[in-house]
Amino acid sequence: xxxxxxxxxxVAFGPTPARKLxxxxxxxxxxxxxxxxxxxxxxxxxxxxxxxPYDPNHQDLLHRLTPPxxxxxxxxxxxxxxxxxxxxxxxxxxxxxxxxxxxxFIAAIISGLIGTTLGVAAGYFGGKIDAAVTLLLTIRLSMPxxxxxxxxxxxxxxxxxxxxxxLGFLLWDRFxxxxxxxxxxxxxxxxVTAARAVGCSTARIVLxxxxxxxxxxxxxxxxLEMAHAVILEASLSFLGMGVQPPTPEWGLMIAESKNYLLxxxxxxxxxxxxxxxxxxxxxxxxxxxxxxxxPEARN
Amino acid sequence: MLAFAIRRVVLAAIVAFAVSxxxxxxxxxxxxxxxxxxxxxxxxxDIAHIRHEYGFDKPLPVQYWNWMRRAVSGNLGDSxxxxxxxxxxxxxxxxxxxxxxxxxxxxxxxxxxxxxVLAALRPNSWMxxxxxTLSVVGQALPSFWFGLMLIVLLGVMFPILPPSGSGSWxxxxxPTIVLGYYATPAFMRLTRTGMLxxxxxxxxxxxxxxxxxxxxVVLKHALRNAIIPVVSLAAVQFGFMLGGSIIxxxxxxxxxxxxxxxxxxSRADFPTVQAIVLVYSGFYIVLTLLxxxxxxxxxxxxxx
Amino acid sequence: MALLDVRNLSxxxxxAGGELHGVRDVSFTLEKRKTLGVxxxxxxGKSLTALALMNLLPHAARRxxxxxxxDGVDFCRLSEKEMQAVRGNSVAxxxxxxxxxxxxxxxxxxxxxxxxxxxxxxSSTAARERAVFLLQKVGITGAAHRLRQxxxxxxxxxxxxVMIAMAxxxxxxxxxxxxxxxxxxxxxxxxxxxxxxxxxxxxxxxLILITHDLGVVAHVxxxxxxxxxxxxxxxxxxxQLFERPLHPYTEGLLACIPIxxxxxPGEPLGSIPGTVPTLIGDTAGCTFRNRCSHAxxxxxxxxxxxxxxxxxxxxxxxxxxxQRAVR
Numbered sequence: 001x002x003x004x005x006x007x008x009x010x011v012a013f014g015p016t017p018a019r020k021l022x023x024x025x026x027x028x029x030x031x032x033x034x035x036x037x038x039x040x041x042x043x044x045x046x047x048x049x050x051x052x053p054y055d056p057n058h059q060d061l062l063h064r065l066t067p068p069x070x071x072x073x074x075x076x077x078x079x080x081x082x083x084x085x086x087x088x089x090x091x092x093x094x095x096x097x098x099x100x101x102x103x104x105f106i107a108a109i110i111s112g113l114i115g116t117t118l119g120v121a122a123g124y125f126g127g128k129i130d131a132a133v134t135l136l137l138t139i140r141l142s143m144p145x146x147x148x149x150x151x152x153x154x155x156x157x158x159x160x161x162x163x164x165x166x167l168g169f170l171l172w173d174r175f176x177x178x179x180x181x182x183x184x185x186x187x188x189x190x191x192v193t194a195a196r197a198v199g200c201s202t203a204r205i206v207l208x209x210x211x212x213x214x215x216x217x218x219x220x221x222x223x224l225e226m227a228h229a230v231i232l233e234a235s236l237s238f239l240g241m242g243v244q245p246p247t248p249e250w251g252l253m254i255a256e257s258k259n260y261l262l263x264x265x266x267x268x269x270x271x272x273x274x275x276x277x278x279x280x281x282x283x284x285x286x287x288x289x290x291x292x293x294x295p296e297a298r299n
Numbered sequence: 300m301l302a303f304a305i306r307r308v309v310l311a312a313i314v315a316f317a318v319s320x321x322x323x324x325x326x327x328x329x330x331x332x333x334x335x336x337x338x339x340x341x342x343x344x345d346i347a348h349i350r351h352e353y354g355f356d357k358p359l360p361v362q363y364w365n366w367m368r369r370a371v372s373g374n375l376g377d378s379x380x381x382x383x384x385x386x387x388x389x390x391x392x393x394x395x396x397x398x399x400x401x402x403x404x405x406x407x408x409x410x411x412x413x414x415x416v417l418a419a420l421r422p423n424s425w426m427x428x429x430x431x432t433l434s435v436v437g438q439a440l441p442s443f444w445f446g447l448m449l450i451v452l453l454g455v456m457f458p459i460l461p462p463s464g465s466g467s468w469x470x471x472x473x474p475t476i477v478l479g480y481y482a483t484p485a486f487m488r489l490t491r492t493g494m495l496x497x498x499x500x501x502x503x504x505x506x507x508x509x510x511x512x513x514x515x516v517v518l519k520h521a522l523r524n525a526i527i528p529v530v531s532l533a534a535v536q537f538g539f540m541l542g543g544s545i546i547x548x549x550x551x552x553x554x555x556x557x558x559x560x561x562x563x564x565s566r567a568d569f570p571t572v573q574a575i576v577l578v579y580s581g582f583y584i585v586l587t588l589l590x591x592x593x594x595x596x597x598x599x600x601x602x603x
Numbered sequence: 604m605a606l607l608d609v610r611n612l613s614x615x616x617x618x619a620g621g622e623l624h625g626v627r628d629v630s631f632t633l634e635k636r637k638t639l640g641v642x643x644x645x646x647x648g649k650s651l652t653a654l655a656l657m658n659l660l661p662h663a664a665r666r667x668x669x670x671x672x673x674d675g676v677d678f679c680r681l682s683e684k685e686m687q688a689v690r691g692n693s694v695a696x697x698x699x700x701x702x703x704x705x706x707x708x709x710x711x712x713x714x715x716x717x718x719x720x721x722x723x724x725x726s727s728t729a730a731r732e733r734a735v736f737l738l739q740k741v742g743i744t745g746a747a748h749r750l751r752q753x754x755x756x757x758x759x760x761x762x763x764x765v766m767i768a769m770a771x772x773x774x775x776x777x778x779x780x781x782x783x784x785x786x787x788x789x790x791x792x793x794x795x796x797x798x799x800x801x802x803x804x805x806x807x808x809x810l811i812l813i814t815h816d817l818g819v820v821a822h823v824x825x826x827x828x829x830x831x832x833x834x835x836x837x838x839x840x841x842x843q844l845f846e847r848p849l850h851p852y853t854e855g856l857l858a859c860i861p862i863x864x865x866x867x868p869g870e871p872l873g874s875i876p877g878t879v880p881t882l883i884g885d886t887a888g889c890t891f892r893n894r895c896s897h898a899x900x901x902x903x904x905x906x907x908x909x910x911x912x913x914x915x916x917x918x919x920x921x922x923x924x925x926q927r928a929v930r
Contacts, residue, residue: 135313135317139317139321141587142314142580142583142584142587143321143580143583144538144576144579145542146545147541147545147579148576150560150564151325151564151572155329155567156330227438234443238441239561241565251441251443254443254444261450261451262451268447272444272447272448275441276439276440276444279438279441280435280439283435501698502704502707504659504698504704505698505704505766507659508657508659508690508691509691509695509717509769510687510688510689510690510721511691520706523709524707524708597708599753599755600707600755
């Protein structure tokens, strides 16, 4: 009665983890769509100074309110038309991508640094530090973000750097929550205890044990907060409290064209669509990353 | 349960205190009320005079204490611009904002709960995909843009609703939609996830084994348990709506507290802005507290 | 006529890696007021069989059968609505995990009363009375008070008793118990089993008891069906099966447990080498052959049919017991 051979393990001959990941990505339509649109937006943002046919602030009052190319009266000289000051819309959209992406990215990085530091500290050290950080979180969550952001930016005087700083210092809550719970989970496993028993310093443990394991949820939150920051800053600018005219910012462009709503709807339609596409692509990418790297987290 | 409630109330009070300090500090650090009050034509002598008369030259903690002391007894100061007590203005404007918020919340729930339940009952069906797509689209749509488009569509092109103002209930329809749609994806996904999880439970299998009809299994047994996290989210989302209503009220010209906030910020009307920040934060804190208490009450395991 | 007559029942489950044949061509009968013990290890298909009878299978599973006759009615031909009228009414089922089988948000009384009012047009007072009556029958003291309690206020053993009471609310003619005592303390297990036997007699029910524990079967069952790899590999009256098993798997199972009076002290307990084979994809030949000490080349070819003996037993093996004894 010899024992029967067990079936050959899939691990030895199956696809590598990297290839499995690529396969999952290829099958995930949301990820691909989001990544594609975002890539286009990033390209637009990075190449704006080189590719824009006109200076976005250059006014050509003889050719104001030219409709875009799909209208009967559109011309290829201004494929997306011109606004009420004769500024080329395509150029403005390009530079607008630059601004929105920059604000979104930098604000997300700042808030990510704040939130992650606080979250990892709270999750790793626990006890009083955790209690203090949690109180800080509760305070932050009890503040109306839009109102406070609007107030601080409005009272300080709107500008690019103020907007970035304010958003960066307000949007760290989700980073904190996610990294804190992830760190606490890792702390429960044996890795951390083992590392400390061997005499590793706290810094080393954090860098080598904790950070690599929180990268996954962290990336997802970065995309979410980036999208959040983009919408917030567009809203702030729309209300007149963000970046100031004549900066080509999409929210600002919509605000400036409010009165032309009925007769020249593209003035609002185009930047709005651009905003929508940017935010949607970031969200799709974030969802896609989450689905592809941790499918159990879904459903 | 009582001990839990007391602890939460005490915590809420502490947080309220802390938030008031942070809010006050942030605003004062952002700008100088003396300059704002003096106006564009104020000289440095005017500014110094104002600073002294209104106590802006005192240390910040003292200013905070004076302000907080008066605020707690109901005196939120006078608006620089309107020359009226802020409390009076809020009494007029806040009900509009709150009405809008409640309507938007109900709108979001009425839309998202059935969608979430249906999506969970048929996972990966076309209905599920439609719901998820709507959710992705909803979250990416900037509210001010959506508002403007709705105005064009329903206010101008097919004029069935008034484009701005706050006279009648019709004035609330478009703002409700614009404020509510943003919360719909979150509710829908939460309901869907919650239902999917609950439907796998053993007690659902028991309910089916008892021969109960499908609708009763879903509505009475499953939804009752899946809805518990939705209550918390509702409180949180209502808070977000308070913030989002600033944008919506401004786009639609609805005379609520949000519009007042925007006007006051534009005019650097510090007392009003400070008061609104305090009131909104207060709402957030009370809402979270109520949500925690409701959560505990809904789950019989925590009640006993 | 038998109370339950299952003919050629199969259950297939769609998985990412293929089709899982969880139940393969299972047939058995059950007479009124008799107890059938269904024995098998995890993955043998016994729970799936029970769920298939009630059509409570998960979404990805498909049931196929020639017929499932219950008291003359073919369950396979019933619509979902008609099946709902049967569940909890003439056929009831209790499950393994009493801790999670009750809805935490409703009282015990609410859930018990609901079980009755789903099928009978009675007032809530009458339903309450029946609930109290049954709670007392299952040995719960202070029944009236218990009705107002929530599941989390009861221990596992009490919850299982409540589940049994709930199953009896409409006076079913067949009770299916899927590993009802596995998740309970050993001391409580015996109590629950005795309870089931008593109730079965008192309420004039037939009982299908699914378990992996041969000791339980020896105690409680009239007839036994042994399942392996989704198939029934042996059936027979309980004493005869234990005395003289007809299938190598049953032999192996019996050799694993110490039997007072038979197993000598110090003697090593038997074990069955190998693991349960995967039932995904095509399955040909005897499922047990990889672990069978009597395996022959014939065992690998076409499916082995169920052999019926003269005295009403059956077994699924290429070789007769006599042939096996020789080798």
